C-alpha cells in the first residue's frame with residue numbers, strides 16, 4: 543500500500559470504528575432503557591383541613607412515561623408523554639400542590655362520582671321512591687354534588703403486576719351521601735403499562751339500588767398544558783349520534799344523528815373547524831357506535847405541533863366531549879401557566895347524562911348483588 547492509500551485506509555478504518563462503537567453504545571443504552579424497571583414511588587402531598595395526610599404517587603414505565611396521581615380525589619396531577627422528537631411533556635392541566643386543589647377547580651384530572659355529569663334538578667324516582675340530590679350547577683346535580691368523589695380522600699395501595707404498575711384506590715360512599723341511596727363501595731385501579739397506556743378500571747357494589755356513573759375528568763392539551771388552546775387538535779369520535787341538550791345542558795331525550803352537523807367527528811377534523819357553530823362550544827355526550835359489548839376505540843386525537851396521538855378506548859356507551867369552554871384564563875396552573883378558554887379538552891367515558899330520568903337510555907342503576915364495572919384506556923403514541 544502506498545503512503546497516501548495507507549492514510550485513506552486509516553481514516554476509513556477510524557470512521558468505521560467510531561460509527562460501530564456509536565451503534566453498539568446506542569443499542570446498549572436502548573436495551574438498558576427497554577429493560578428499565580417499571581417504578582412506583584410515593585411522597586407526601588399535603589394535608590386536608592381535617593388533618594388527613596394525602597400522598598402523591600409517581601408511576602413510571604420504561605419509556606420514561608410518568609403519571610402522578612394523588613389519593614385526594616384520585617386526581618391525575620401530571621402526565622408526561624413523549625412528543626415526536628422523544629421529548630417528554632406534561633399534557634394534563636392541574637396544580638403544583640394540594641392547597642390549590644383544595645381551594646376548588648373545575649375537576650382537573652379527578653375521579654367523578656357517584657354520578658358523572660348532570661341529573662336534572664337533582665331529582666329522580668327509583669322503585670317508586672323520590673330522591674333529591676345535592677344541586678350544584680344551575681339547580682341541577684353535577685358530578686356527584688357539592689362534595690363528589692373528586693373531593694374525598696381515597697385509601698390507596700400500590701399495584702405491581704405483569705401488566706404494569708398502578709395505584710388501587712378505594713372509597714366507601716355512605717348511604718345518604720349527597721342524597722344517594724345505599725352504601726357504595728368503589729375500587730378504582732389506575733395502571734400504567736409498557737405500551738404507554740393509562741388504564742382505569744372501576745368496580746363498585748351497593749347494598750341498595752342506586753344510580754352509578756363513574757368517570758375520569760382529565761383536561762388534555764397534547765401540545766402541553768398551558769401551551770395555548772386545543773382548537774388545532776384533530777379529533778375523531780367513533781360516534782354517529784349525540785344526546786341533544788337544553789340550555790342548562792340537560793338532555794331533552796332526543797338522540798340525533800351527527801351527520802351533517804358540527805357534531806360529526808366520524809372523520810378527523812380540528813376541534814376549531816366548526817366550534818363556533820355550537821353555542822358555548824362542545825360539551826356533549828356522544829353516543830358511541832357499538833357492534834358489541836367490551837372495550838372499543840371511542841376517540842383518537844392528534845396534535846400536529848407535537849405529533850402526539852391519544853386514543854381513548856372504553857367499555858362505556860357514551861363519551862362526554864368537553865372543550866374547556868368554562869376556562870377563562872383566571873386559573874393559574876402548574877408552573878404559573880395560565881389556562882385560557884379551550885386550553886384543554888376532556889373525553890369522559892360514561893353513561894348518558896340524566897339517565898335516571900330517561901328510561902329509554904342505557905340503565906345506570908346498580909342493584910345489590912351485582913357489580914358495576916367500567917374500563918377506560920388512554921393510549922399515547924406519536925404519528926410516524
Ligand code: GLA
Pocket residue numbers: 648649659684791825862864868888890
Ligand atoms: C363537565 C361538564 C361541563 C363542565 C365541566 C366542569 O365536563 O360537562 O359542563 O361542568 O365538567 O367545568
